[in-house]
Amino acid sequence: MKTDLDAYWMPFTSNRQFKKAPRLFTKAKGMHFWTDDGRQVLDGIAGLWCVNAGHGRKKITEAIQQQAAEMDFCPPFQMAHPKAFELAGKVAAIAPAGMNRVFFTNSGSESVETALKMAIAYHRVRGEGQRTRLIGRERGYHGVNFGGISVGGIVANRKMFGTMLGGVDHIRHTHDPARNAFSVGQPPHGAEFADDLEKVIALHDASTIAAVIVEPVAGSTGVLIPPQGYLQRLREICDRHGILLIFDEVITGFGRTGQPFAAQTFGVTPDLMTVAKGLTNGAVPMGAVLAKQAIHDTFMTGPEHLIEFFHGYTYSAHPLACAAGLATLETYADEGLLTRAGEMAGYFAEALHSLKGLPGVIDVRNIGLIGGIELTPVPGQPTKRAFDVFLDCYDKGALVRTTGDIIALSPPLIIERSHIDQLIDTLGGAIRRPA
Numbered sequence: 001m002k003t004d005l006d007a008y009w010m011p012f013t014s015n016r017q018f019k020k021a022p023r024l025f026t027k028a029k030g031m032h033f034w035t036d037d038g039r040q041v042l043d044g045i046a047g048l049w050c051v052n053a054g055h056g057r058k059k060i061t062e063a064i065q066q067q068a069a070e071m072d073f074c075p076p077f078q079m080a081h082p083k084a085f086e087l088a089g090k091v092a093a094i095a096p097a098g099m100n101r102v103f104f105t106n107s108g109s110e111s112v113e114t115a116l117k118m119a120i121a122y123h124r125v126r127g128e129g130q131r132t133r134l135i136g137r138e139r140g141y142h143g144v145n146f147g148g149i150s151v152g153g154i155v156a157n158r159k160m161f162g163t164m165l166g167g168v169d170h171i172r173h174t175h176d177p178a179r180n181a182f183s184v185g186q187p188p189h190g191a192e193f194a195d196d197l198e199k200v201i202a203l204h205d206a207s208t209i210a211a212v213i214v215e216p217v218a219g220s221t222g223v224l225i226p227p228q229g230y231l232q233r234l235r236e237i238c239d240r241h242g243i244l245l246i247f248d249e250v251i252t253g254f255g256r257t258g259q260p261f262a263a264q265t266f267g268v269t270p271d272l273m274t275v276a277k278g279l280t281n282g283a284v285p286m287g288a289v290l291a292k293q294a295i296h297d298t299f300m301t302g303p304e305h306l307i308e309f310f311h312g313y314t315y316s317a318h319p320l321a322c323a324a325g326l327a328t329l330e331t332y333a334d335e336g337l338l339t340r341a342g343e344m345a346g347y348f349a350e351a352l353h354s355l356k357g358l359p360g361v362i363d364v365r366n367i368g369l370i371g372g373i374e375l376t377p378v379p380g381q382p383t384k385r386a387f388d389v390f391l392d393c394y395d396k397g398a399l400v401r402t403t404g405d406i407i408a409l410s411p412p413l414i415i416e417r418s419h420i421d422q423l424i425d426t427l428g429g430a431i432r433r434p435a
């Protein structure tokens with residue numbers, strides 16, 4: 001029976017193009033999806049940076065099934081269920097030292113809103129209520145809600161939506177192809193881009209600024225790896241001025257860069273950290289904000305019967321998500337997946353950088369199991385070259401992702417060398433095809 005495609009208004013999709021030539025998946029297992037006509041497609045992007053342990057993991061599926069049968073829902077306000085505490089403890093155990101308080105949400109976007117509100121409220125509780133400004137970064141992606149697009153820096157995600165939050169400013173992005181093109185791992189140049197924060201602070205005065213939010217590795221804007229020393233410098237500046245540093249680890253969390261979190265890979269601990277995606281291996285929507293204990297404890301004042309933080313979601317710590325999260329963390333631990341990206345990074349980097357020299361390839365960048373390939377746009381038709389590469393790869397059996405004229409790879413952490421070879425061969429073939 002032909003599926004009627006009209007009613008579903010698809011997110012972040014060229015709806016008309018899609019509905020003319022639909023791409024439908026109906027099954028997924030391990031490193032692969034299967035299309036509705038039975039073709040196998042290698043997953044080069046872990047679904048959407050989330051299926052870190054690969055698809056259809058039995059332990060996770062069974063945990064969700066069991067939980068659904070046992071208790072479908074538990075109110076999260078003034079009530080709780082044991083798995084919520086267990087999961088929070090397990091997340092805290094793999095987090096950077098001291099980031100041991102966990103607030104659950106249902107997505108990366110909600111995690112971002114939560115962290116921004118937490119930062120502003122934190123300063124207010126400790127008597128600096130004038131610290132309300134939020135600083136983001138050009139080309140940043142922090143989800144799609146109003147706080148997230150306000151601190152975000154992707155123009156297309158902002159320009160249609162009015163004035164957004166007031167009191168937000170941005171530091172410059174770190175992309176510097178003139179000096180850093182084809183860097184393997186962290187680019188050598190650009191620690192000084194962090195000094196832009198000093199300029200913004202001088203403009204607004206530190207006493208008005210609550211927090212700075214950045215992705216340790218920017219993903220959705222086309223894979224920007226932090227220059228060596230950059231994140232350290234941001235940390236120092238924030239410390240000097242009493243500003244909270246928020247790392248948005250929605251894509252980097254849960255093993256993507258070779259450690260459980262990018263904060264550990266880069267040796268810089270933020271004050272708040274947003275996560276989602278890999279927390280449940282993508283199987284049930286869930287996100288979280290990890291807070292330093294001192295931040296959490298600051299809220300724990302006043303009469304004990306009063307709510308300390310007026311924020312939360314009906315589905316915070318949903319039992320199905322918690323069950324999925326626990327089974328996911330167990331799977332990661334059993335298979336050493338939170339450090340596997342580090343083990344595969346060398347082979348992945350070499351394969352990726354073999355694309356240097358192909359027509360139109362102007363940069364290749366990588367860290368852990370993240371890869372970015374930047375292409376020269378077709379004159380007058382920005383984004384078309386990368387989109388054509390995406391379509392060609394899909395036809396030839398590999399799923400990649402594009403943003404602008406950049407191709408992003410973020411395969412499941414269970415990837416084997418043979419999959420990397422196939423992915424890069426398919427991609428190379430698609431790039432070689434005349435634009």
Ligand SMILES: Cc1ncc(COP(=O)(O)O)c(C=O)c1O
Nearest residue numbers: 107108109141142143248250251
């Ligand atoms: C860094 C970052 N933050 C936030 C989000 C938003 O997450 P979600 O789509 O789950 O709302 C994303 C999604 O890709 C992301 O990459």
